[in-house]
Amino acid sequence: MENILELKNIVKSFDDKKIHQGLTFTLKHGETIGLLGRSGTGKSVLLRSIIGLEQIDSGEILFHEQRLDLLTEQQLYPVRTRISYSFQNAALFDSISVFENLAYPLFEHTNLAEAEVEKRVMEALQMVDLTESRDLMPSDLSGGMQKRIGMARAMILNPEILLFDEPTAGLDPVNIEMVIETIEKFKAQGISGILVTHDISTAKRVCDRILILNEGKIGFTGTVDEFEGSDDPFVKSFLL
C-alpha cells in the first residue's frame, strides 16, 4: 500500500518541556492507526502538528510527498480540507443550526450550488444517523449527538485523512457504537485515519495498527493481533 502520510523524526518541546523526541511512522492509504498513550504523552499535540496547528521543532511531515511542516498558514488552508481534524470536543458553532454547521465548510471551501450543499449535508447527517436533527441548535443535542455532528462535519469535504481525537470519550455505549459504525463507514470509503483514544475496545475494533507513545518515543507499534498478543509488560498495561 502507498504511504499517504509520513512522519520522520518529529521533535517537539514547549519551552523546556520535551513532548516528542523523535517520532517516525507512516500511515498507509486506507489504513487506520490507533494512537494510544497515557495522558500528557502528546497525542493531541501530534494530531495538531500534522495539520500545522502546532509548529514542530524538527523533523518532517510528508503528505503525498509534500512537506507540510514547511507550509505557511495560507498554504495549509487547502491541506486542511484534505486532512480533517475531529476535535476532542465537538467544537460546533453554538449560534447556528446543525444544518448550518455542516454547510459552513462547503460554502467556505467550495463553489457548490445551494441544492448540492443541501444534498451533501443530508448525506453527512445520514452517515451519523442524525438527519432529523438538521434544524436543531447544537445546545439542543446531547454530548454524544454533538460528537457525531462534529464527525459529520469533519468528513463533509471528503477528506483523504481523518484525525480523530478521542471520539468516544465520555459517551454512553449506544453513542460509542454509533461512533464506531461511523468510523467503519469512513473506512469503507477508503479514508485513512489516525484515532487517538483511551478506549482499547474501540481501538481493537476499528484500527489496523496500534502505536503507543511513551516518554516522547514510540513505545510500541504493531498490528492489533500483535498488540493483543504482546508479552511486553508496558504493552500489557494498556490491555488491562
Ligand SMILES: Nc1ncnc2c1ncn2[C@@H]1O[C@H](COP(=O)(O)OP(=O)(O)OP(=O)(O)O)[C@@H](O)[C@H]1O
Ligand atoms: N500550547 C501548549 N503550550 C504548552 N504546553 C502544552 C501546549 N499544548 C500541550 N501542552 C503540553 O503538552 C503535553 C502533551 O499534551 P497533549 O494534549 O498532547 O496530551 P495528550 O496525550 O493528548 O493527553 P490526553 O490523553 O489527556 O488528551 C502536556 O503536558 C500539555 O500540558
Ligand SMILES: [Mg+2]
Ligand atoms: Mg489529548
